[in-house]
Amino acid sequence: MTIAVVIPCYNVKKHILSVIASIGAEVSLIYVVDDKCPEESGKYVEAHCQDPRVRVVYNPENRGVGGATMSGYRQAVEDNADIVVKIDGDGQMNPKLIPRFVQPIIDGYADYTKGNRFYSLESLEGMPRIRIIGNTGLSFLSKLTSGYWNIMDPTNGYTAIHSSVLKILPLHKIDNRYFFESDMLFRLNTFRAVVREIPMEAVYGEEKSNLNIIRVLKEFPRKHLIRFFKRIYYNYFLRDFNVCSVEIISGAVLTTGGTIFGLIHWYFSIMRKIPATTGTVMLAALPVILGFQLFLGAVHFDVMNIPKTPLHKFFEPNPPPPFPERAGGELPSPFRGGAGGGVKGGFYGSDR
Ligand SMILES: Nc1nc2c(ncn2[C@@H]2O[C@H](COP(=O)(O)OP(=O)(O)OP(=O)(O)O)[C@@H](O)[C@H]2O)c(=O)[nH]1
Ligand SMILES: [Mg+2]
DSSP states (O other): OOEEEEEEESSOHHHHHHHHHTOOTTOOEEEEEEOSOTTOHHHHHHHHOOOTTEEEEEOSSOOHHHHHHHHHHHHHHHTTOSEEEEOOTTSOSOGGGHHHHHHHHHTTSOSEEEEETTSOHHHHTTSOHHHHHHHHHHHHHHHHHHOOTTOOOTTOOOEEEEHHHHHHSOGGGSOSSTTHHHHHHHHHHHTTOOEEEEEOOOOOOSOOOOOOHHHHHHHHHHHHHHHHHHHHHIIIIISOOOHHHHHHHHHHHHHHHHHHHHHHHHHHHHHHTOOOOHHHHHHHHHHHHHHHHHHHHHHHHHHHTOOOSOSGGGGOSSOOOOGGGSGGGOOOOTTSOSTTOSOSTTTTSOOO
């Protein structure tokens, strides 16, 4: 199992060597991605770091944290890494936690793991208040957009991914700037990859924040909205058509129909100064109420529809032989214990 670490670097000269030095022996490849860094972090690492695992990748132009991470991902896939971890170069992410992030993937419980700074309430004390409020709002938006209703802290950049899943992701389509972590979640959901969260603490030290809140507020809601509609279209109309799709269509027809009917009759009753009859009011209100209930049903379906069977297992180079070929030709039963029998690691388990 080859574990690689990608470190996007932009003005992190002060921290990068100590970040690399704290990466444990479980990691065999380290990609330092110089994102056209004005401080030339890449050259600095080449000159001052003797670690044989380190390789510096240079972006020809500044692409942002997402673009830098993608360059590292591509190189790691090319070098046949099995799991690729991403940590920042500014020392905010403790490399000692890497084993925590890769273990669920090795054990077959996840395709992608990401940090969550909201587990420990104590650790939140160190987080700037504006960031807590912003993150809570963004987390809810991200649940809608990505379909991972169980995931908090979507902008957390401490992540690990199985390379088989990395290979099927359209890396060129993923957002290059700060939206990239949220975009990753959206893309992962379109493949029904399993995402798990790892509790972690963020360190907010003396480093200067590069995050522009005004830009985030301007950019994120629009990007989330576009991806939300894409996800609904992909998951409920293109790839599947199920009870949720019917609820969405009938909910939309009933609420818009009821609203239009109600507004027209409201207008006429005001113009003619004649109050609408109970029947007219009912004909407007009932479809709106029913439509809203149908939307609620669709949301409930979507929340229950979180992917649960890890995807990377299906890409194993040597999949287990079909059941009858196993020990003694006897059919293993999931209801019988013992060697060779039953379901292993939940691979063949239900997805729902
Ligand atoms: N700001 C910025 N960071 C980049 C860029 N390219 C790569 N990075 C790296 O991406 C990582 C995350 O960037 P940060 O600016 O620290 O983002 P953040 O951790 O979400 O925000 P802070 O809390 O302000 O540190 C760091 O390792 C940067 O060095 C870029 O163009 N701009
Ligand atoms: Mg940072």
